[in-house]
Amino acid sequence: MQTKRVKTAVVGCGIISHVYLRNMTRLFSILDVVAVCDLNPELAQQAANEYGIPHVLTLEEIEASQEIELVVNLTPASAHYGIIRRLLLSGKHVYTEKTMTAQLDEARELVNIANEKGLYLAVAPDTALGASIQTARWAVDHGLIGDVTSCIVSINRDQNLNAERFRFLRSAGGALPYDVGIYYIQALLTILGPVAEVTGFGAPARPRQRQFLFNEYDPESWQIPGNNLVAGSLRFHRGALGILHFDGNTIGAECSTFRIYGTEGILELGDPNCFGEPIRLIKPESPPCNLPLTHGYNGSCFIDDATDFEKGYGNRGIGVVELAWAIRKERPNRLSKEMGLHALEVLCCLDETAASGGVYRMTSTFTCEPLKAGIYSSMWGGGARADAELSLVD
Numbered sequence: 114m115q116t117k118r119v120k121t122a123v124v125g126c127g128i129i130s131h132v133y134l135r136n137m138t139r140l141f142s143i144l145d146v147v148a149v150c151d152l153n154p155e156l157a158q159q160a161a162n163e164y165g166i167p168h169v170l171t172l173e174e175i176e177a178s179q180e181i182e183l184v185v186n187l188t189p190a191s192a193h194y195g196i197i198r199r200l201l202l203s204g205k206h207v208y209t210e211k212t213m214t215a216q217l218d219e220a221r222e223l224v225n226i227a228n229e230k231g232l233y234l235a236v237a238p239d240t241a242l243g244a245s246i247q248t249a250r251w252a253v254d255h256g257l258i259g260d261v262t263s264c265i266v267s268i269n270r271d272q273n274l275n276a277e278r279f280r281f282l283r284s285a286g287g288a289l290p291y292d293v294g295i296y297y298i299q300a301l302l303t304i305l306g307p308v309a310e311v312t313g314f315g316a317p318a319r320p321r322q323r324q325f326l327f328n329e330y331d332p333e334s335w336q337i338p339g340n341n342l343v344a345g346s347l348r349f350h351r352g353a354l355g356i357l358h359f360d361g362n363t364i365g366a367e368c369s370t371f372r373i374y375g376t377e378g379i380l381e382l383g384d385p386n387c388f389g390e391p392i393r394l395i396k397p398e399s400p401p402c403n404l405p406l407t408h409g410y411n412g413s414c415f416i417d418d419a420t421d422f423e424k425g426y427g428n429r430g431i432g433v434v435e436l437a438w439a440i441r442k443e444r445p446n447r448l449s450k451e452m453g454l455h456a457l458e459v460l461c462c463l464d465e466t467a468a469s470g471g472v473y474r475m476t477s478t479f480t481c482e483p484l485k486a487g488i489y490s491s492m493w494g495g496g497a498r499a500d501a502e503l504s505l506v507d
């Protein structure tokens with residue numbers, strides 16, 4: 114018997130919504146996208162027309178809908194708390210873009226509401242379910258680098274320059290650790306499990322001095338809230354030590370670093386903001402090699418001609434699909450509220466220890482099962498699409 118599809122609505126029809134909507138309406142059997150919503154109804158109508166979605170609704174109408182079970186929240190982080198809270202209180206399961214909220218106490222409240230009401234709340238990024246990060250998890254779980262001893266991750270951007278184009282970066286949740294560092298933290302959590310202790314140093318964003326490139330005649334000035342530069346340390350429950358370095362106050366030529374060290378080897382990962390970056394295995398007495406990817410969803414979308422944007426972001430939406438199957442199978446979902454809360458706690462505690470000194474002992478924890486290996490999303494050497502939804506079912 115065919116599983117009943119999950120009636121789904123999307124709130125927020127901005128830049129990232131396109132790759133989600135394209136995949137969610139055309140790639141997966143479990144989702145039935147029935148409505149879109151945006152503060153700007155024209156944007157929502159355009160999305161409905163482009164992706165063949167029957168209804169444009171307000172948030173109130175989504176809350177009142179009897180048929181919608183799951184809502185995908187693609188609004189800026191500063192809007193997340195209010196929207197997610199309303200949706201949970203109206204009985205909807207929620208998948209939200211990162212970070213769950215901009216404030217830890219708000220995230221804790223949302224987790225409590227979801228628990229009380231028996232609802233799912235899943236948190237992006239879903240690149241953690243992509244081929245690269247799942248392959249790295251597989252390699253670590255299967256002992257390819259022995260016992261993990263340590264890890265180091267680093268990313269840099271000119272976040273002030275990015276905030277010229279992406280205005281939401283000027284509000285809470287827009288600093289580099291929250292906007293981009295979260296991909297690195299989420300990937301580390303997926304591969305190495307929960308963190309026990311955190312400490313960090315931080316520095317704020319520089320006030321925006323001048324405008325160039327995009328909004329040349331925009332008179333507004335801003336300072337991205339929070340620490341835009343963080344240097345931190347982690348101790349994982351399993352004993353490994355970690356270094357985090359997120360610098361949003363430097364230039365925009367990104368130099369992504371991601372290494373996991375073990376007693377028998379080193380894994381080098383690519384940018385965890387992507388799905389199919391190579392995973393390099395370094396051993397003592399042979400040349401480094403790229404591991405074959407053990408999982409599907411390597412970023413290729415195989416629908417018509419993917420735009421350059423979609424090539425990088427190709428499989429966004431697989432976290433929604435994994436959640437939809439969790440709802441139907443009544444099993445835990447992988448990008449769980451507990452994991453989203455834990456990732457946010459790491460970020461917030463970097464800020465807290467940067468301000469107060471000392472070491473913060475984490476209060477939250479989570480588990481995240483790996484996806485089943487050996488189910489691929491392309492065939493014929495990447496020349497055609499295969500159906501990897503099966504890897505998201507159980």
Ligand SMILES: NC(=O)c1ccc[n+]([C@@H]2O[C@H](COP(=O)([O-])OP(=O)(O)OC[C@H]3O[C@@H](n4cnc5c(N)ncnc54)[C@H](O)[C@@H]3O)[C@@H](O)[C@H]2O)c1
Pocket residue numbers: 124125126127128129130150151152153156172187188189190192196210211212279281292
């Ligand atoms: N742009 C990217 O490359 C990218 C990549 C990955 C994740 N994200 C995340 O996705 C989310 C959205 O990013 P974006 O780039 O699409 O932003 P965007 O500003 O382009 O789009 C956000 C949309 O949400 C709408 N919105 C805001 N508040 C709303 C409300 N209360 N009700 C209904 N609609 C509301 C806005 O009108 C806007 O159209 C953010 O959390 C961001 O961190 C963005």
